[in-house]
Amino acid sequence: MRYLLSVINDSDSQATPEEDAAIDVFNDRLQAEGQWVFAGGLGGPASATVIDNRGEEAIVTDGPFVESKEYLVGFWIIEAPDLDVALKLAADGSKACNRKVEVRPFL
Amino acid sequence: MSAVDVREAITRAHREEWARVVASLTKRFGDLDIAEEAAAEAFATAVERWPADGVPPNPGAWLTTTANRKAIDRIRRESKREDKQKEAQMFYDDEPPEPPGAIDDERLRLIFTCCHPALAMETRVALTLRMVAGLTVAEIARAFLVQESAMGRRITRAKTKIKEARIPYRVPAAEDLPGRVSGVLTVLFLVFNEGYLATGPDTDPVRHDLTAEAIRLTRLIRTLLPGDGEVAGLLALMLLIEARRTARVSASGELVPLGEQDRAAWDAALVAEGHRLVRERLAARVAPGRYQLLAAINAVHTSARDARDTDWSQIVALYDQLVHVDRSPIVALNRAIAVAEVDGPEVALAAVDRLENALAGYHPYHATRAELLRRLGRSQQSRAAYDRAIELAGNTAETAHLTRRRDQLG
Numbered sequence: 114m115r116y117l118l119s120v121i122n123d124s125d126s127q128a129t130p131e132e133d134a135a136i137d138v139f140n141d142r143l144q145a146e147g148q149w150v151f152a153g154g155l156g157g158p159a160s161a162t163v164i165d166n167r168g169e170e171a172i173v174t175d176g177p178f179v180e181s182k183e184y185l186v187g188f189w190i191i192e193a194p195d196l197d198v199a200l201k202l203a204a205d206g207s208k209a210c211n212r213k214v215e216v217r218p219f220l
Numbered sequence: 221m222s223a224v225d226v227r228e229a230i231t232r233a234h235r236e237e238w239a240r241v242v243a244s245l246t247k248r249f250g251d252l253d254i255a256e257e258a259a260a261e262a263f264a265t266a267v268e269r270w271p272a273d274g275v276p277p278n279p280g281a282w283l284t285t286t287a288n289r290k291a292i293d294r295i296r297r298e299s300k301r302e303d304k305q306k307e308a309q310m311f312y313d314d315e316p317p318e319p320p321g322a323i324d325d326e327r328l329r330l331i332f333t334c335c336h337p338a339l340a341m342e343t344r345v346a347l348t349l350r351m352v353a354g355l356t357v358a359e360i361a362r363a364f365l366v367q368e369s370a371m372g373r374r375i376t377r378a379k380t381k382i383k384e385a386r387i388p389y390r391v392p393a394a395e396d397l398p399g400r401v402s403g404v405l406t407v408l409f410l411v412f413n414e415g416y417l418a419t420g421p422d423t424d425p426v427r428h429d430l431t432a433e434a435i436r437l438t439r440l441i442r443t444l445l446p447g448d449g450e451v452a453g454l455l456a457l458m459l460l461i462e463a464r465r466t467a468r469v470s471a472s473g474e475l476v477p478l479g480e481q482d483r484a485a486w487d488a489a490l491v492a493e494g495h496r497l498v499r500e501r502l503a504a505r506v507a508p509g510r511y512q513l514l515a516a517i518n519a520v521h522t523s524a525r526d527a528r529d530t531d532w533s534q535i536v537a538l539y540d541q542l543v544h545v546d547r548s549p550i551v552a553l554n555r556a557i558a559v560a561e562v563d564g565p566e567v568a569l570a571a572v573d574r575l576e577n578a579l580a581g582y583h584p585y586h587a588t589r590a591e592l593l594r595r596l597g598r599s600q601q602s603r604a605a606y607d608r609a610i611e612l613a614g615n616t617a618e619t620a621h622l623t624r625r626r627d628q629l630g
Contacts, residue, residue, distance in 0.1 A: 114386050195388040196338055197396075218385045 115150060115192055115219040116199040120212050122186035128154070132211050139209035143191060148202060150190040158184045186212065190219075226271050233279040234263055238354030239440070240280060241287050243326035246389060252333070253379050254291050256351060262287035327352070328444045329389050335404040336387045343378045344407045350375055352440075353433050363414065363430055404441065405454050405511065408434050412458050416465075431462055449501055453512030456497035460518035463490035468617075475621035479527040491522050513542045532561035549578035557588055565595040583612035587622060599629050 128136070143149035158177040165172045177184065189206060193199040199216050207214040221229075238259060245255035262283045276282035334347040346364070349355045355363075361371035381387070392400040415430025438455045445451050467485040470476050498519040501512050508516070517538045524530040539555035553575055560568035569592045572585070579585035590605035606626035613619050 195386045196336075197388055197392070200338065216385075220384065 114194060114199075115190055116196075116203075117217045117219065118189040118191060118199075118203050118206055119185050119215040119217070120187040120189075120206075120210055121183050121215060122212055123183045125157075128210065132209070135209040135211075139206055142205075143189070143202070148191045148193060150192055152187070152189040154187040155185060157186075183213075221274060223271060226275060229275040229279065230263070230266055230270060233266065233283060234354055235436070237280040237283050238263070239327045239330060239352045241283050242351050242354075243330040244284055245287055245291055246330060246333075247326050248288065249291055249295070250389075252351065252382060254294060255287075256379075258287040258291035258294065259283075259354075261290040265290075325444050327440065328391050331404055331441065331444075332391055332400060333382060333387060333389050335400070335407050336382070337400070337403055338385065338387060339378055339381065341407070341410070343374055344403075345410055346371060346374055347378050348407050348437070349411065349433065353437055355433065359429075363427065401441075401445065401448060402450065402509075405438075405450060408438050408441070409454060409458075409511075411437070412461075416461060428465070431458070431465070434458060435462060449504060449506055450509045450511045452497050452501055453509060453515045456494045456501070456515035457511055457518055459490045459497070460494035460515060460522050463487040463494065463522065473617055473620060474624065475615070475617040477621070478521060481527075483525065483527075486522065494522070495519055508541070510542065510546045513538055513545065517542075530561070532558055536562050549575045550582070550584075553579060553582075553585055553588060560592060560595075565592045568592055569596065581612065583609045583614075583618075586612065587618075590622075590625070594625075594629065602626075603629050 140149065140152060143152075158180075161177040163174040163176070163178045165174070187210070189202075191199065191202055193202060196216070196218075199218075203214045203216045241259045241262065242252075242255045245258055246252055249255060265286055266279075266283065270276075331348065331352055334351050335344045339347065342364075346360050349360045349363070350357065357372045357375060358368050360375075361368040364371070391397075412431055412434035415427040415432075415434060435455070435458050438451065438458060442448075442451050442455050463486050464478075464481060465487075467481040467483070468476055494515065498512075498515050501508060501515070517535055520531055520534050520538070535558040536555065539551065539558055542551050543555060553572060556568045556571040556575075559571060569589070572589055572592060575585060586605045586609035590602045590609055593599075593602035593605055603626055606622055606629075610619055610622045610626070613622060
């Protein structure tokens with residue numbers, strides 16, 4: 114079972130060196146324990162572009178699809194047998210990156 | 221067997237077997253939705269058939285077998301979806317639960333799933349009442365004053381989340397157990413309190429259906445986790461409160477405070493059972509948790525034959541312990557009420573006033589202040605505090621009581 118752990122940023126601050134170090138330790142652990150699938154950090158909402166090609170031509174919009182103080186700043190995709198395990202990993206991940214984490218299952 | 225006997229047998233089977241049927245089907249089919257629907261169909265079949273065929277010698281086994289058949293029928297009907305069904309099966313953990321002394325009962329897994337911390341509190345309450353207690357969606361909706369369709373959606377959403385997010389069907393590991401049991405007890409106490417102090421202008425002041433259901437579920441948890449002190453404590457607390465139910469509301473629908481209740485009207489059997497549980501916990505010599513301390517406080521109250529004989533210093537001592545495990549300002553408020561009886565209203569009022577920031581929107585805070593100010597002869601301030609308490613109180617019997625007390629100020 115795969116889960117997406119979304120890291121929510123609620124300030125403009127970037128990860129500090131301490132946070133980056135803690136994230137590395139957490140990533141190493143996920144890999145060592147076989148729970149790692151993929152992870153990554155994202156550019157800020159200002160770097161986003163939205164494309165809507167449902168109509169006759171693709172419409173390009175500068176900026177994120179929704180303006181919000183809270184935005185996705187990174188994610189992990191993990192392998193876990195059930196939500197209890199995923200929540201425990203998310204708790205450790207949240208501690209490591211010092212941000213809120215949303216847990217969602219892949220269908 | 222008379223029609224009445226059959227009806228009673230069905231009611232009893234529903235009370236005793238519902239959770240077991242749902243739990244055993246959830247284990248077998250890995251799907252709460254199928255389990256719930258099949259259990260409901262099995263009971264409907266019993267209502268149809270038992271009056272003509274007679275009550276089977278083992279109603280529980282009959283119901284489980286019938287429900288199993290109903291579930292298989294449904295899965296066959298939906299055979300195209302069967303593969304998907306298999307994929308979406310709940311995660312059933314075959315490991316026996318770790319805590320020593322715990323009975324590996326399917327119902328325990330069901331309760332922990334329904335009270336999972338990833339579900340919103342109101343969802344946990346609704347799901348527990350539906351899946352474990354067997355209340356209908358309509359009954360639960362009525363109990364919480366929401367539309368039946370809204371309650372139905374809430375329960376459906378919860379079942380979808382359990383399945384999609386894979387909330388496991390298992391008893392938590394030993395290290396997580398205390399926290400998770402405490403989460404279950406919170407749900408049960410919430411159900412009890414909603415019954416005990418029902419809110420809403422046209423609502424009965426005490427909803428016996430909810431208090432009875434909460435007690436029944438807590439008894440069930442106690443048979444499943446007999447060694448857990450807080451489970452025993454919560455059961456004792458509920459019993460000692462429930463024992464005073466009829467004495468608590470007057471014939472005219474007004475709340476009667478503890479000190480003015482007719483103690484002969486208390487239910488002696490419930491009091492005795494509550495006291496027995498409190499003594500059992502005292503004998504265990506383990507530091508008591510929140511519910512055990514609250515139960516002990518209620519045991520002191522219910523031990524006094526006359527309100528004047530109440531051992532208030534014992535109650536203050538218990539509250540002193542309680543503030544260490546529960547730092548809520550509500551506990552501090554209740555402690556102050558006991559302090560008034562030992563050290564006088566002036567000392568108590570000073571303690572209450574310190575809680576203003578935390579409790580300004582909580583009607584018992586203003587009611588307590590009003591009562592203390594009255595005893596200090598500060599009528600004008602007392603009246604203002606009663607006004608505020610009446611404004612904030614939602615329970616009809618309480619409003620009636622507070623209004624009378626205010627009008628007595630003269």
